[in-house]
Amino acid sequence: MWVWQLVLAVGFGIGSAVIPVMNAEAYVLVGGGSGALDPVVAAVGVSVGQTIGKVAMFLAVRYRPGYATRKSKEPKPVDLGTRRGRFVQWNRDVSKRLLDAMSDRRWSIPVTLLSAFTGIPPLYGVALIGGASRMGVLTFTLSVLTGRTARFVLLAAGVSLF
Numbered sequence: 001m002w003v004w005q006l007v008l009a010v011g012f013g014i015g016s017a018v019i020p021v022m023n024a025e026a027y028v029l030v031g032g033g034s035g036a037l038d039p040v041v042a043a044v045g046v047s048v049g050q051t052i053g054k055v056a057m058f059l060a061v062r063y064r065p066g067y068a069t070r071k072s073k074e075p076k077p078v079d080l081g082t083r084r085g086r087f088v089q090w091n092r093d094v095s096k097r098l099l100d101a102m103s104d105r106r107w108s109i110p111v112t113l114l115s116a117f118t119g120i121p122p123l124y125g126v127a128l129i130g131g132a133s134r135m136g137v138l139t140f141t142l143s144v145l146t147g148r149t150a151r152f153v154l155l156a157a158g159v160s161l162f
Contacts, residue, residue, distance in 0.1 A: 005037050006045045013049015018057065020124060024050055028152050032159040039156035047149040054127040054144050061131025102126075102133035109143055116147025 009027070016022035024046045032039025075092060078085040101107040108130065115126040123144070130140050 002038055002041050005041045009037070009042045009045025010049040010052070013046040013051075014053040014056075015049075016046070017050040017053020024152070025155060028155050029159055032156050039160045040153065043152035043156035044149065047145065047152045050123075050148050051141060051145040054123060055137070055141050057124075057127040058131040058137065058140055061128050062137075098129050099133050102129050102135050105139070108133070108135045109139060112140060112143035113147045116144045117151050 009031075012022065012027050013024055016024040016027070028039065028042050028046055031037035031042045078088045080086055080089060102111065111121070112126055112130065112135075115121050115123045127140075127144075
């Protein structure tokens with residue numbers, strides 16, 4: 001019986017990792033709270049599914065067509081005298097800092113763990129930025145799996161108390 005629950009939870013986790021409106025927390029809460037699912041099995045399954053989905057997004061960004069052969073070209077100059085120009089330059093600076101931070105192990109692992117456990121910053125964006133950075137696939141996978149499992153097992157443990 002628990003095998004089917006695990007398979008369904010993994011499937012829902014994959015879907016919720018890619019489609020933001022599918023809420024994995026609600027799946028664990030409602031499924032475990034109603035007694036229809038074993039809360040721990042649902043939590044572990046959703047964690048594994050979410051990890052598979054986020055790694056797929058990570059790899060899709062990393063290995064998108066033309067990414068490896070792309071030549072780095074200079075960005076178009078912007079007029080810093082206009083509001084739009086200042087915004088474009090600010091966006092470029094923030095993007096570069098995020099990519100540099102996610103390429104450094106001192107920041108990539110804690111940021112990914114924090115994102116996977118708390119949702120701040122959103123794991124969807126962290127997966128995309130991580131794929132564009134030099135972060136390792138195994139490092140990303142283990143960080144997401146650890147953070148998501150801790151999040152959903154704690155959520156399931158809270159549900160099982162009631």
